[in-house]
Amino acid sequence: MKYDIVVVGAGPSSVFLAYEAIKLKPDLKILLVEQGKPVEERNCPINKVGKCVKCPMCNITCGFSGAGAFSDGKLSLYDNNDNDIYVGGDLHHYIGVEETKKLIDYTDNIYLEFGADHHLEGIEYKEEIKKIKAKAQKENIDLINIPIRHLGTEKSHELYYKLEKYLLDQGIKILFNTEVKDLIIENNTAKGIIIKSLNKNETEKIEAQKVVLAVGRKGANWLSSMCSTHDIKRESGIVDIGIRYELPDKIMQEVNKYMYEAKFIQRPAPFKDKVRTFCQNPSGFVASEVYDDALTLVNGHSYKEKKSTNTNLAILVSHHFNHPFDKPIEYGRNVAKNLNSLGDGNIVVQRLGDIYRGKRTWPEELAHNSVVPTLKAAVAGDITYALGYRTMTDILEFIRSLDKVIEGFAHPDNLLYGPEIKFYSNKVLIDENLETSVHNLYSIGDGGGLTRGLMMASASGVALARKIVK
Secondary structure, eight states: OEEEEEEEOOSHHHHHHHHHHHHHOTTOOEEEEOSSOOGGGOOOTHHHHSSOOOOSSOTTTSSTTTTGGGTTOEEEOOOTTOSSOOSSBSHHHHHOHHHHHHHHHHHHHHHHHTTOOOOOBSSSOHHHHHHHHHHHHTTTEEEEOOOEEEOOHHHHHHHHHHHHHHHHHTTOEEEOSEEEEEEEEETTEEEEEEEEETTOSOEEEEEEEEEEEOOTGGGHHHHHHHHHHHTOOEEEOOEEEEEEEEEETTTSHHHHHHTSSOEEEEOOTTTOOOEEEEEEETTOEEEEEEOGGGOEEEEEEOOSSOOOSEEEEEEEEEEOOOTTOOOHHHHHHHHHHHHHHHTTTSOEEEEHHHHHHTOOOOHHHHHTOSSOOSOTTOEESOTHHHHOHHHHHHHHHHHHHHHTTSTTTTOTTOEEEEEEEEEOOEEEOOOTTSBOSSBTEEEOSTTTTSBOSHHHHHHHHHHHHHHHHO
């Protein structure tokens, strides 16, 4: 069967592309190809067995709705009083700021229709936020505060299950447990894809008028190989390397109350690299997720009903390599591999105080630590062996500075988990129609470097659907 649109991946950008396209033109034949499972079948066994068992397809990173909705489920909106967009990637560079804001509003309403919480975080305590922002500026730290709609990890499952059923009811075809082995490109024009079911040995050709790459960060490595194989133009982008930081709720109580998620950004001496907080989870849980080749990375979850007494957040350092090195994904993967080796295939956790003392953390020390780790499968050790001097220096300087804004942020019992890496580094070159250098081949979402986060990825799907239908 020949399809009008074939989409590689079934994450948020794919879901909203299909939703909008079928709404605008109901007779379109659309296929989503996903290597993971339907949303209702996605369950991580770590909660039962106490450790990551390296599932063939990680249920946190793979499956309908992608990795974003299975972390903490936060929708980042925008500041009405700002004439720019600072969170979510580069979509506004292609379609304009005002059009992007309209898309976010439209996409947000779809989320509300399917069950998202109407309550917005970060809009009530304006004066208190101004005081924290002023305090941060004294330490050369920028604070970005935008409205946040928190879905919650478990509520995200319910919402995306409704979206999944809606798409199927509208005639959208979704192939689960299916890998895309290759793209079919002839005379620099996309003609379809070659797929292989995980349950079968043979491959199958699927023809399409339009092919959309929406692979998410999980598929960044695959996308890089496709760009090399088919000469899809790209540029070396940024890879964010860092740690997941866990500390008591009581230290973060004002930030959690006033903003829920604060985005602090600094360029600390001596390297002046961009260091930022990301994906803050009040009363949340640190989690592990598995990528290609059993690469284990750390992330954070935040539930609506299930709560811990700790807040976790990422501290990420942006690395943009210069000539002659042009393999940021490979660099990030090597950092992760080394850390995984130190943890015998698991996430490594270390007390901040032990890093300052120049020693590793031992299990018996962790057992008596005032901050109790929420990721029980993490292995006590020394992340400084593998994270890299420049990255580690940036992180420690950032923590020291932020401690002057948030008292207790640099407490020695706070925990660092590694590695946390965000692969935005395979930036596919696209035009104003989100089309790549190959005709009829498009790229949206996080995997191709266009967006960063759940809301903007979803909005990019809506934007492309409108362009294709038009």
